[in-house]
Amino acid sequence: MVYSQNVKGISEDQANELYKFMISGGGIQVEGQMQNQLSIGGANGFTDVSAVLSELSDMASGISSKLGSAIGAVKAVKQGMDAVNQASSRSKVTDFESRLIWENSEKPQFAIEYTFYNQSQQQAESTKGALSMAIALQKAVLPSKGTPAKGRPGVFFKSPLGYKPKTGNSKVAEGTLTLSIGQWFRASDLVVRSTNFTPSIQVLGNGHPVLVKGSIVLEPTELITYETFLGYFRNVSVNQSSGGSLNEILGGLF
Incomplete structure (x- = not known):
């Protein structure tokens, strides 16, 4: 693998470990290898x-x-x-x-390009198979079929993973995901904004693709503070300073 080219001073195995990710929650648990570094975006x-x-x-x-x-x-x-x-x-x-x-401010987004590998035909046919995990992620963007309300014909759709926003004193919304990367990043209370995948043309003896490549974009269910954002990163020290208030920006107008 080429990931060690981006990390100096550690072995290739250690470098590859930095790029392993896991997405869990709502009945989903997938693990894979990041194709590129984590991309984090935000806006004001x-x-x-x-x-x-x-x-x-x-x-x-x-x-x-x-x-x-x-x-x-x-x-x-x-x-x-x-x-x-x-x-x-x-x-x-x-x-x-x-x-x-x-x-x-806009909610930050976490974008990942990933690769799921099949190490054997047996793995390919299991829930840890490359195609199985890519399909599982679609559960986070597609609704499920629910029971229609009485007197209302047609199909009733339930939100992906049964998502419900925070209510009352609940700390997290329902039907959310947690993204973990190596030993340095972990963010919870996330939803998927978009995801896609492409199975390889090369197949194993049982007809399953050798690997599946894809991408996924996640974001928090609500606007987070800088302090919450820092909490996503483990063992990281960052200088903190407060911003100016509206009155300070206006030169004491109020």
């Missing part, structure tokens, strides 16, 4: 201060028209209106108005 949503001020101006105008001129806007809204009015006479916004304000 930002907007300019000028857009926020424009919204504040519209809000203040609406309040003023309904309640009359006797009710003035709060200090923040008043300053926002002034800034917007001044900006209307200029061709460019000020540095203050061009500042970015964080609106939201």
Whole structure:
């Protein structure tokens, strides 16, 4: 295997161990070899201060028209209106108005390209067979057939793995998965966003493919914090610092 080329100072067997993964939960338990390194993606949503001020101006105008001129806007809204009015006479916004304000973050996604191998014909025909494990992952994206409601004809579909979001004081959603990679990564409460697989053309004596290659993308069931994200990684030390609040970004406007 070529994985040891990406890892210095350890043996090929140790390097290959780093790339073994397991996905478990909801009646699924598959183990395989990662074809490439784990890909982790995330994104932020930002907007300019000028857009926020424009919204504040519209809000203040609406309040003023309904309640009359006797009710003035709060200090923040008043300053926002002034800034917007001044900006209307200029061709460019000020540095203050061009500042970015964080609106939201997207849930991180964990993408894996994998290979399931058949070491023997006996394994190929078992639940640990390459094709069997690839098929099992489809259970996480395809609904199951449920009992139709009384008086409602047609097929009733149940969510994949019986997924249900968190309710009340429950710590995890129902019908979720756990992704483990080597001894350094473990994330739970995940759902599958997409998955696909391709059996090899080469087959064993019993007609089963020699191997199956595929990919899978998982993500948490809800937006997680940076602290939760750090908890996915074992024995990793990272410096932590807090971000600025909206009031700090706006220079103490509020």
